[in-house]
Amino acid sequence: MRLVFAGTPEVALPSLRALLASDRHEVVAVVTRPDAPAGRGRHLVRSPVGALADEHGVEVLTPVKASDPAFLDRLRELEPDACPVVAYGALLRQAALDIPPQGWINLHFSILPAWRGAAPVQAAIRHGDEITGASTFRIVRELDAGPVFGVLTEPIRADDTAGTLLDRLAEAGAGLLVSTLDGIEDGTLRAVEQPGDGTSYASKISTEDARLDFTAPAIAVDRLARAVTPDPGAWAEFRGERIKLGPVKRVVADALPPGELRVERKRVLVGTATDPVALGEVQAPGKKRMAATDWARGARVEPGERLK
The missing domain is CATH 3.10.25.10 (Formyl transferase, C-terminal domain)
Known part of the structure; x- marks a missing residue:
């Protein structure tokens, strides 16, 4: 399939690398957050996803908002079959969601419907969960509420930090995302609606x-x-x-x-x-x-x- 990958931080890199290495899918562009000032000199720096795309000669789109008309026009021109997403960090409006025929497929680091939201790994550790995981689902307008394609599980170790646990989930989740896209292309995978109970939310953690x-x-x-x-x-x-x-x-x-x-x-x-x-x-x-x-x-x- 033709893919436009959306992601920003380092946690998205294993998934992007796996898709770039896939012989079944073609990453024709990536969408990432605009370059941001960093370091003492406050120079503009490319996001980790944008930098990896540059290394592979893949077009990088950096809309301020995913609803920008110029971005939507370029996305239509690229004609993606699907848009895989890992920690993109911006709201996707319906106009963008409607463009790829197979939708936007998100890799989320929890077993949905548990811990929807921005900080699922942190919430799982803070609340003493023994098991967490990752889910792939089709993005809909409601936060992390779309139908689920696939799930993996991962035990939370007694000494896990959010960083160590997220590193493991990012690596394992990359395989889940690729297999999900393979199944969508084959027509062998169908998304299942999330259950109505067991929903919890993990808001972003402030200082x-x-x-x-x-x-x-x-x-x-x-x-x-x-x-x-x-x-x-x-x-x-x-x-x-x-x-x-x-x-x-x-x-x-x-x-x-x-x-x-x-x-x-x-x-x-x-x-x-x-x-x-x-x-x-x-x-x-x-x-x-x-x-x-x-x-x-x-x-x-x-x-x-x-x-x-």
Whole structure:
């Protein structure tokens, strides 16, 4: 099939690579978010998907909005049979959805209808799910509500962060997306409507959402820290300044008041509503990330000081 691939961040790259390597499908163009300023010089930088397309000599479309008339005209000229989507990051209006005969086929990183929305992997970790996965579905106007073509499952490990789990799902999901498009082309695959119950939503996580609350149980602190790693990153306040925190480790130790620090020879503990947790990496303002013990020595943490 003739394909126009839509995606933006690195998580979409395994799927684009798999489709570029397919001998059954031709990627005639990609759609990605416009070049954005990055780095200290704030120079405009191509998205990861756009950069990979450039390497392969594939046309790159960067509409500000997917409803732009010039973009829609070019999409019609390209005559795609289907438009696979992985983390494109922009709303698709009906005018765009109507162009490819086989529709826009999205790879979403949850087992639908669970965790529709922008941050399904983060939500699965934060809520303590034991299993997650990925789904391919046809995009409709309602958020992530279209009929499903295929599903894969993936266990969530005790030490998984959103980053490690998403990396695995991106790789496995690439195969699911290719097989879905193969089945659509063959006529052997039919989409099934999502069930009416079991729907949950995962909204985008803000920086404020990533603040660790040490008045919560240790299990909740652990889950949130892993769910927001690497982005936007867990944090707390120490001496009135924000410090960034890596994932923590639940430990069995004498209780501490919530947020209170205890510096030991090989670890730094923080009290929660239940057992303490051991800090992993810490990044103070203007400093590099370092082991919590190194940070505590440099900061000269005093007995009774707290993270808030």
